[in-house]
Amino acid sequence: MMRRGFQAAATLSRLRALPGAPRILPILNPTAAFGSSIDSRISRFCPEKTDFKDYALPNASWCPDMLSLYQEFLEKTKTDGWIKLPSFASNREHIQGLKLPTGLAVTSDNSDCRIITRSLQVEGQGYEHAIFFNPSEKKSVCLFQPGPYLEGAPGFAHGGSLATMMDETFSKTAYLAGEGLFTLSLSIRFKNLIPVGSLAVDKIEDQKLYMSCITQTRDQKTVYAKSSGVFLQLQLEQE
């Protein structure tokens, strides 16, 4: 578990600090930072009771493929150890109870803010998605249906929307797997354009030194993109 800390330090030694912005610190003791176990991170991230709305639920905009694959993975949460991650309007909801480094602390909850993947509030317009995580295998699956407000080429999702969805799934997976929290690097090779309104399936795996992702159609006959990401562990104190 030390490898990430060393890698982060090597990279960060070349950083300049931004006044007022977070100083990103490599962590040398992941256990202390991320809780005693993967279970405690999951229970923190997926509260059994919460007043926050979970947006990772089926709605009328979902295409049949998205709906049926969602149901398939929901079944796996009952039998195969998979966990459905809730998706709130802001990351502030997720990090409650974690004391972040100076500069990253949430100073006010009154401002009108949203996580990028839940900023378009009309169903079907933006990032329709649901993420499932498998703790024992340290891998995730993200069901992603880009809407018509994420266009690049007419009728197709902007490459940036896929990059965003990958980064989001990477970072949630990295946090829960204990591998880190912030993205240090992201490399994407685009293979085919994703039609707006259709399902793309991101499969994320922990590859020891990085996370890898393949995005494809449900039948796996068309690859949309492949990517990899490296993450940075932060010194997070638990309250």
Added chain:
Amino acid sequence: MMRRGFQAAATLSRLRALPGAPRILPILNPTAAFGSSIDSRISRFCPEKTDFKDYALPNASWCPDMLSLYQEFLEKTKTDGWIKLPSFASNREHIQGLKLPTGLAVTSDNSDCRIITRSLQVEGQGYEHAIFFNPSEKKSVCLFQPGPYLEGAPGFAHGGSLATMMDETFSKTAYLAGEGLFTLSLSIRFKNLIPVGSLAVDKIEDQKLYMSCITQTRDQKTVYAKSSGVFLQLQLEQE
């Protein structure tokens, strides 16, 4: 100019075609595809008269740094050969007059769609940005102010929003410089988090075999990210 065509063909030989989706073809004659000159592409991309609203104009949400740097580059459009690129609600407006390959053609303009970078319509909420292009040097500058609806960590822009802004500036620059249109690969190294509401300056340069980008504060004292992209030329016929 053949180098990109060869590179694209090498990559695409491993692709599977998606039924109904565009077949991405490498181009062997960029001059025929992109018009006779960089000037014709610019005049097509930046029409002198148009009914479409240009969103790359100052509004009340812009921070002082963004406003003053915008004015600085606007002066350069009068004296130093820089061009301000208009930014419409959809890419459909930009590609009018270009006959796209089968599968990429715009079959209907009636649907409610938006380019991802103009999908959040409340001023200041999303991707406030303006792109300036220098034809003789084949480089661009993008002034980018991420809003509170693009959050990742509380108070900071999501990595995906920066990836989106880079990809968007890369592809517009690549098109105008005659280097391509679609992103084949994108690699980003994140250095510091961008505070929501502050200015990030993307500087894009044509590096012959790829485009490179550095994103930093206006005073260049803090680097937010560095990235590079490779592009694919398409067989575009002119009407």
